[in-house]
Amino acid sequence: MKDINSPKNLYFDVHVFCCINERAAGHPRGSCSLRGSIALQEYMKARAKDLKSNIRLRINKSGCLDRCELGPVMVIYPEGIWYHYDDENDIDEILESHIAKGVLVDRLLIDSKQRTLPPKKSERHRLKVSAVEEFAHDICRYELTSADGADLPLFEPGAHIDLFTGQGLRRSYSLAGDSRDRKKYVLGVRREKPSRGGSDWLIDQLSVGDSVEASSPANNFPVDWSASHHLLIAGGIGITPMMAMGHEMRQRGASFHLYFCAPDEAHAPFLDEIKSIFDDRHTIHFDNGDPTQGIPLTSLLSQQEGNAHVYVCGPPGLVSAVRESSAHWTEGATHWEQFVPALEAVAKKNDAFEIVLSRQNLTLTVGEDETILQAIRKAGVEIESSCEDGLCGCCRVNILGGVPEHRDLVLTDLEKSDNQEIMICISRAKAGETLILDL
Ligand code: FES
Numbered sequence: 532m533k534d535i536n537s538p539k540n541l542y543f544d545v546h547v548f549c550c551i552n553e554r555a556a557g558h559p560r561g562s563c564s565l566r567g568s569i570a571l572q573e574y575m576k577a578r579a580k581d582l583k584s585n586i587r588l589r590i591n592k593s594g595c596l597d598r599c600e601l602g603p604v605m606v607i608y609p610e611g612i613w614y615h616y617d618d619e620n621d622i623d624e625i626l627e628s629h630i631a632k633g634v635l636v637d638r639l640l641i642d643s644k645q646r647t648l649p650p651k652k653s654e655r656h657r658l659k660v661s662a663v664e665e666f667a668h669d670i671c672r673y674e675l676t677s678a679d680g681a682d683l684p685l686f687e688p689g690a691h692i693d694l695f696t697g698q699g700l701r702r703s704y705s706l707a708g709d710s711r712d713r714k715k716y717v718l719g720v721r722r723e724k725p726s727r728g729g730s731d732w733l734i735d736q737l738s739v740g741d742s743v744e745a746s747s748p749a750n751n752f753p754v755d756w757s758a759s760h761h762l763l764i765a766g767g768i769g770i771t772p773m774m775a776m777g778h779e780m781r782q783r784g785a786s787f788h789l790y791f792c793a794p795d796e797a798h799a800p801f802l803d804e805i806k807s808i809f810d811d812r813h814t815i816h817f818d819n820g821d822p823t824q825g826i827p828l829t830s831l832l833s834q835q836e837g838n839a840h841v842y843v844c845g846p847p848g849l850v851s852a853v854r855e856s857s858a859h860w861t862e863g864a865t866h867w868e869q870f871v872p873a874l875e876a877v878a879k880k881n882d883a884f885e886i887v888l889s890r891q892n893l894t895l896t897v898g899e900d901e902t903i904l905q906a907i908r909k910a911g912v913e914i915e916s917s918c919e920d921g922l923c924g925c926c927r928v929n930i931l932g933g934v935p936e937h938r939d940l941v942l943t944d945l946e947k948s949d950n951q952e953i954m955i956c957i958s959r960a961k962a963g964e965t966l967i968l969d970l
């Protein structure tokens with residue numbers, strides 16, 4: 532063990548230099564600070580203090596290290612090892628593996644000639660189907676466990692996972708179970724009509740004992756726990772995220788009520804489960820296909836009681852009606868998620884415009900008849916997507932410059948006006964605009 536007070540030990544064993552260089556948004560090379568390096572350098576400095584190691588470590592701030600397109604970047608001396616990193620998990624891994632144990636973090640290494648980052652591959656998990664239940668209207672309830680019996684990744688109520696089908700498709704499904712139960716995921720799959728193949732494969736091919744690949748959970752529909760009351764409104768299969776919310780709201784002792792609409796009792800999925808999660812805090816409407824017999828939204832939402840928030844998930848007509856009826860509620864009090872695209876997004880006129888892929892130093896034209904995602908793939912750059920309808924958030928990319936035209940249903944109005952992120956499967960820009968993307 533070193534005597535840290537000894538004069539001959541007044542040096543550092545390891546120096547880390549983290550680029551915190553700032554450049555104006557829109558600079559073609561981007562900069563590490565635009566990708567969060569200032570906060571991450573501070574995080575690393577704070578975490579380094581708790582590191583169980585006898586290494587004398589100094590976390591320095593540095594100016595541009597001339598690896599801007601790969602940033603945020605850091606270099607670690609005396610070995611001269613370069614890393615790119617994105618978030619606090621990456622920093623933790625560098626500290627715990629490289630600094631504390633001398634084991635390189637391969638996935639984050641930058642080699643000396645590298646000019647672009649390897650394509651981002653999200654984590655995938657192999658899950659096993661442990662139960663299947665069929666409901667009317669081609670809806671199936673699945674329970675999935677991890678293939679090796681280990682705990683599943685944590686999720687928040689409102690979150691979804693993507694399932695990868697045998698034909699290479701990727702489809703998002705809301706998690707309906709109790710988020711405190713780490714042993715199983717519960718989800719509902721409805722056969723898409725017209726089918727694009729994903730739900731057909733899942734419903735026709737997946738049986739108990741089969742395995743399926745899934746993404747980690749992600750949440751585009753989080754609960755705002757600062758609300759004084761939560762009003763949950765669901766139509767059909769849109770009940771699934773509300774079930775996870777109901778579980779958690781019960782356990783937290785929150786104030787909430789569910790309004791659920793289905794055609795009739797025989798065609799309502801998950802009824803027994805809904806009753807047990809929501810007991811007397813739910814109202815079910817069977818509209819027999821007639822919207823006038825559905826949830827009386829105008830009267831229900833005519834007044835916002837205190838800091839109540841409303842959450843809606845279901846067909847586009849229900850989502851728009853709730854948004855319209857609660858338009859006078861305070862900003863951010865209406866939350867929604869829908870599983871099929873809104874018609875107005877499909878009908879909009881498209882212009883051609885330019886994009887710059889900052890990390891690749893590549894300028895591309897996005898034609899009127901293609902999406903940003905298609906233009907990027909055409910240029911040979913690999914990028915993940917799922918719904919390709921602006922619904923799931925899988926293709927979210929940071930914007931470094933330019934003004935987008937948001938068409939997705941993932942970002943909130945506030946996030947859209949911030950112009951920090953874009954769903955490249957559907958959102959665009961106007962003619963003459965150049966969007967600089969953190970890719
Ligand atoms: S801005 Fe960080 S390496 Fe240039």
Ligand code: FES
Nearest residue numbers: 917919924926956
């Ligand atoms: S792929 Fe789903 S939002 Fe773009």
